[in-house]
Structure formats: structure tokens, C-alpha cells
Amino acid sequence: MKLLLIPDKFKGSLTSEEVSKAFIAGVEKAGVEFTSHYIKASDGGDGFMNAVAHYKPCVSVQVISENPIGKPIQSYYLYSQEANSAFVELANASGMELLTPEDRNPMLTSTFGTGLQIKDAVQKGIKNVYIGLGGSATNDAGIGIAQALGYSFLDENGKKLKATGASLSQIKSIDDTDVLEGLKQVKFFAINDVTNPLFGENGAAHVYAAQKGASEQMIKELDFGLKNLDRIVFKKYNFQNAKLPGSGAAGGVAYGLKTFLGANYFSGIDFVLELSGVNDLLSKERFDYLITGEGKIDEQTLNGKLIQGVLALGARENIPVIAVCGKLAIEKEELKKRGIFDVFEIQDYTKDLAYNMKHAAGLLTAKTTEYFKLLKK
Incomplete structure (x- = not known):
């Protein structure tokens, strides 16, 4: 057998x-x-970088970052010189496991720390960035990442908002005048295997926010905020990504990566299986x-x-x-x-x-x- x-x-x-x-x-x-x-595999969530490192020669790049509630932490991503690529795991700086149960509240958490990792990679001249999604403590639709890269999200008075789940419903405009130089020369890939849309009964908040510490009322507020962000994005850029399968991944981070960084969605299991050489194996055995x-x-x-x-x-x-x-x-x-x-x-x-x-x-x-x-x- x-x-x-x-x-x-x-x-x-x-x-x-x-x-x-x-x-x-x-x-x-x-x-x-x-x-x-x-076969060591991952769907893009926790363990993504371990799976990549198992099959691809990489070095670890250390970054001073922030955890989901803004406390400084030592974090890292992987760099492959051969492919001039960075491999970032969302859970490494924005993961639920970084917080105590008492601190888990997707109204107050942010992906800003992951944005700092991506910023470091872009500033180092890395041209391909793969972000493994999953295990996040957040429901901010990736505005934390976007804010770390120079985007600003403003309320009705033009005041800059904190990039948290609670702020999503207050966003009235987006300012992209200070976006990090060189961002458009980088290719981004959102690695995940969920198919949820951004909002609605199958969206990020209704399906995943409860396990991140959200109450029923918070879930309703977060879902409303996700809809609001999609409206504001459409008003600013004249496109919508909310209904794309997978946009609800990791509290909507996939949506944010697609919207603000032009990321392509890539199946996590397909990505890692390709790295593993399983297709060659199955052609022989x-x-x-x-x-x-x-x-x-x-x-x-x-x-x-x-x-x-x-x-x-x-x-x-x-x-x-x-x-x-x-x-x-x-x-x-x-x-x-x-x-x-x-x-x-x-x-x-x-x-x-x-x-x-x-x-x-x-x-x-x-x-x-x-x-x-x-x-x-």
C-alpha cells in the first residue's frame, strides 16, 4: 500500500x-x-512561511513591527534572492495567536504590522511579494496594510482614522497622495483558499469575526463597515472587488490587497503543492x-x-x-x-x-x- x-x-x-x-x-x-x-503544505494561513522554507532556499528578514493592537514586536518574512521574492505570513504580525483572549476584538485590531513588513520588502527593492492569509485577529479589510504603505482613510471632517475594524464605517474619503514610492513596480499575490466575498451573510464578518472575539452587534457593525469601504472605493476608483470569491479572506485583507496593491489571488494549496513538486511525484508514482x-x-x-x-x-x-x-x-x-x-x-x-x-x-x-x-x- x-x-x-x-x-x-x-x-x-x-x-x-x-x-x-x-x-x-x-x-x-x-x-x-x-x-x-x-508533503508539507499550507492553505496560505498559519505555517505558510514554514511550508515555503521547506521547499525553497530563503533567508529570514527581521523587521520591527506591531502586533494587532499596536504593540512593538520582532517579526520576520522570508526572502528568496533567486526569485527576488518576499513571502509574508499575515499571522506573523497580525495573527490571533499574538493576543490574549481578552485582547481579541476585531473592532480594535489592525493589519498595520503586516504593512510594515511589506513596506520593508518594497523599500529593499523586492519585486514580488506573496502574502499568506489566515490566522488573523483582524477584520479591517486590509486598511492597516494600506495605511502602512501611505494610504490615509479620512472621516467626514477630513481627519485621519486609525486603521481598525471600527473605523470602516466612518470612512468618507481616501487619500493616496503619500503612497510609498515604487509600490506600482511590485507584483503582489494574496495566497489563500477561502472563497467568501467581502460582506454579506457569507462575508468576512458574518463567517469569521466571532472566532476573533466579535459579538453579534460587532459583527453587524463590521459588515456595515465593509460595505461602506466598498462604496468609498467605488466612488474614488470606480471599481469594486467585494464580490470576487476570496475577497473576504482574513477579515477582508484579500480585498484590501487587491484594491490598494493590485494583488492577484492565488490558491494557497495549489501554490504550495506546486512548490513541493507533487505533480512530478504523481507522474512517476x-x-x-x-x-x-x-x-x-x-x-x-x-x-x-x-x-x-x-x-x-x-x-x-x-x-x-x-x-x-x-x-x-x-x-x-x-x-x-x-x-x-x-x-x-x-x-x-x-x-x-x-x-x-x-x-x-x-x-x-x-x-x-x-x-x-x-x-x-
């Missing part, structure tokens, strides 16, 4: 490498004869199963995350996909309709979340052994 493993991390519990190792240990214990190949997974599989999993990209790869190559997860929050039959051959969850229902996260590797190995003993019968 040949297995191709392309799992996501189990957030807060296991890295993708640890998921693969625990899974392989389980197959070994099941007494199955097999070979395996692991035939695999019996494609293994993927993440901490929680739910409706969002099927809305453009890494697993969806793996499913597309499996369908293209006619390889059955088996998914593993900590918690399964969607009917198995629904997943099978979407192309998953099978799925199993590893959590021990007699224990609490903390126990399951701490012992995820052992639970995954045990469940995998159990599954493959049945599979080989």
Missing part, C-alpha cells in the same frame, strides 16, 4: 509533521505493509490513498481550506482521500458527497478538550491502527 500524506496542522495541538508521524505510527502498528510520502486532515472538520473545511485542495488533487488523480480530525462537526455522508472516501475523528468523548489536545498524537496513532486493521480485512 502506498500512502501520500498532505495533512494540515491540528491547531494548538499538532503540526502537520506531527500529524503525519502519528498517522504513520498507527499504520505500522496495524501490521500493514506500506510506503509513504509526506501511483498512490493507493491520499491522507489529509485538520483539527476540526466542519462546513468551513469545505469552503476553500487545504482539505478542499487535497480533494481536488485526489479527484484529478483518481486517488481515494481519507481524512482524519480531532473533531468531526459535519455529517460523514455530506463529506462523502464532496468526494472524501472516508473520515475518522480521534477525540476521546470521555475526556475534556484539554486532554484531547494534549494527547492528540497518541489518540491519532491508536485510531489509525484501529482503522487500518479494519481496512485490511
